[in-house]
Amino acid sequence: MSETKKPKLRSAEWFGTQDKNGFMYRSWMKNQGIPDHEFQGKPIIGICNTWSELTPCNAHFRQLAEHVKKGILEAGGFPVEFPVFSNGESNLRPTAMLTRNLASMDVEESIRGNPMDAVVLLVGCDKTTPALLMGAASVDLPTIVVSGGPMLNGKLNGKNIGSGTAVWQLHEQMKAGTITLHQFMSAESGMSRSAGTCNTMGTASTMACMAEALGTSLPHNAAIPAVDSRRYVLAHMSGIRIVEMVQEDLRLSKILTREAFENAIKVNAAIGGSTNAVIHLKAIAGRIGVPLELEDWTAIGKGTPTIVDLLPSGRYLMEEFYYAGGLPGAIRRLGEGNLLPHKHALTVNGKSLWQNCEEAPIYDDEVIRPLAKPLIEDGGICILRGNLAPRGAVLKPSAASPHLMKHRGKAVVFEDFDHYKSRILDPDLDVDADSILVMKNCGPKGYPGMAEVGNMGLPPKLLAQGITDMVRISDARMSGTAYGTVVLHVAPEAMAGGPLGIVQDGDFIALDCHNGSLNLDISDDEMASRLAARAGSQAPVAKSGYQKLYIDHVLQADEGCDFDFLLGSRGSAVPRHSH
Incomplete structure (x- = not known):
């Protein structure tokens, strides 16, 4: 029986030649104490x-x-x-x-x-x-x-708390006056108590x-x-x-x-x-x-039940998820319900995804729920389009309030994150539970970098009334640890001339997650007039260094925010260097 032919090693282009270049590549590496045989194939x-x-x-x-x-x-x-x-x-x-x-x-x-x-x-x-x-x-x-x-798991008062999520929860409680500053600060060390x-x-x-x-x-x-x-x-x-x-x-x-x-x-x-x-x-x-x-x-995602009961959507944390069976257990649930589209997909261990998961043990049905008992019935990311988001926006249903998934309300507008921070604390802010908080100029070009500020904290005067969620809309992102009825990644962003930039206080906005729509309730003529008046006024400030490269070349959120010149695979070939 013939031996399997070994593939030609890419590293041999450096270390496998008996010429000046091979000599120099090996010699320089040898100053770390590497012996000859390590370079032999x-x-x-x-x-x-x-x-x-x-x-x-x-x-x-x-x-x-x-x-x-x-x-x-x-x-x-x-x-x-x-x-x-x-x-x-x-x-x-x-x-x-x-x-x-x-x-x-x-x-x-x-x-x-x-x-x-x-x-x-x-x-x-x-x-x-x-x-x-x-x-x-x-x-x-x-x-x-x-x-x-x-x-x-984080720990506070003998109970588990989740990293990130606990910050948002406790900070809102402090703003509402239900916990003290001392109680807030006492969670700091217990939230992050190990590597990871x-x-x-x-x-x-x-x-x-x-x-x-x-x-x-x-x-x-x-x-x-x-x-x-x-x-x-x-x-x-x-x-x-x-x-x-x-x-x-x-x-x-x-x-x-x-x-x-x-x-x-x-x-x-x-x-x-x-x-x-x-x-x-x-x-x-x-x-x-x-x-x-x-x-x-x-x-692909619509209609898929959320079956992993973890914060911020559910109750548990990653430690319990692993002990319950981890991701193979969750994938097994999907596969058994014919909800895994491509069981044959290859993985790095040479087996298919389904071969890796079809017999995965599931130890806790509360953490990895049966398909018949989901956390929510439709956990697919909600994609929204409309005159406010012509190229799309996203919302996470499993972290949102069901009663707000279809909502119409008056906009309370913040021109950027600094404006939000200064205005949200105003006790005279004209806002109620039905209002929609709108923040502009926090997208890829606008921040720049599209920071995780989309999960705007609620006005303290509403928190004091027991309000815990409102519709929030921005061209920003939010931390995956955050929660709420938050519309994110509005594209095009305000700084790139998107319609989000023309929203004014008091405008009505209609959100309908079931139908995937997000619309500003103004006429087409009014929309055109406002966009024309704003044209060219929101060009990003040209900065030097890496920020300039970023602003000049970053793609919008619906395109992945990569640089336009980085798309595609360029392969591993490299010209041979002659010293």
Whole structure:
């Protein structure tokens, strides 16, 4: 029986020649104490690390990388760890979304320009997952995702609290006068008591679930707590698997198919995932060349029940989700109900998504609910269109109030976030429970970076009356940990000349989630007149440096907010450097 022919290694273009260039590449690497035999036909595996002490969610990644290395070495590969820009949402101003594309460029050029045959992506905090997948998709080598995992449950007064979500809840309670400043501050340490990402179904956990649903990680990658020893076992096994993927030439383009994205949209509805997934999946699809449109979220996700009972939509946290069976359990529920569109979709372990999940144990029907007992019957992201959002807007039904899903009210307008912060506290603000809060100029170009400010806190005078939700509309995003009847990602944004920019105090706005409509109740003539009067007056301020690049080239929310010049996969070929 003949031996399987080994594929030609990409790294051999650097280390496999007996000339001046090969001499110099090997010699420089040897200053780290690397012996000759490591360059003799072993797959070179890059470990793309977003470790940073300024990104608390990813601060444990140095240890995680060591376990990946053990797996790579065990399988006969040679690991090389390298850093990339770490865009953590918790500290980075004005928003990590501003630098998602910058991080993706760093990742793309680091992978393409260096001698590696495959790459392991260490991801965690919100934007690191899409940024690294975007960059890797543009190169298209064998790739596997290892997430850092969620932190342990937060604790306050003997009860569990969810990271992020607790902040919004407690802050509103303090504004309403139902808790004191001391009570508010006492939650600070207990909310974040271990390494890891937010423990709610926020954007970090959502994108970890999307990475698993897309097939780019091993099963259970999404939910194992960051400090659980099984997280390190998964990292070790991912290291083993990535070496095998080199031998199989299992590239990212074979995983990230149209079918994979359709599965991910379905899974996002089932888990009550973040609205940010809409933007990030579109951007990843754009890099690998898969067509994905806003309408796909309606066509594929609509009618899918939300069965994972997690904050901010439900009751539990990621720790309970993992103990209940994790994402494979939720996918099994979908598959058994014929709600998984493409069971055959390939994943990085060489098996189909359904093969990975069809016998997944489910230990708790309260956390991973049966299809007949969903958290809500239709958890698909609601896509809205109308004269206020010609190119679309989004709303998360599982986090919204049912009585507000069809609503008509008078607009209370804030020209930007600073105007909101100064005006919302005014006790004389003309606002009631039926009003609709509208914030402009917080989109991709407007903020810039499209910050997570769309979940506007309610006026204190209404909170004091016991009002807990209102319709809110903006061209911003909101944290996946947030909740409420919040319309986001209005496109085109106000700063790009969108109709949102012409809304005035007292205008009536009609929201109808069932029919997917969002309209400003003014005549066509009035609309045209206002737009004409405003034309050219909202051009973004030309800044220098990266912000100028961003404003000049960022696409709108419905297009994924990537840069116009980054769309598509450019492959792994690189001109040979002659020293």
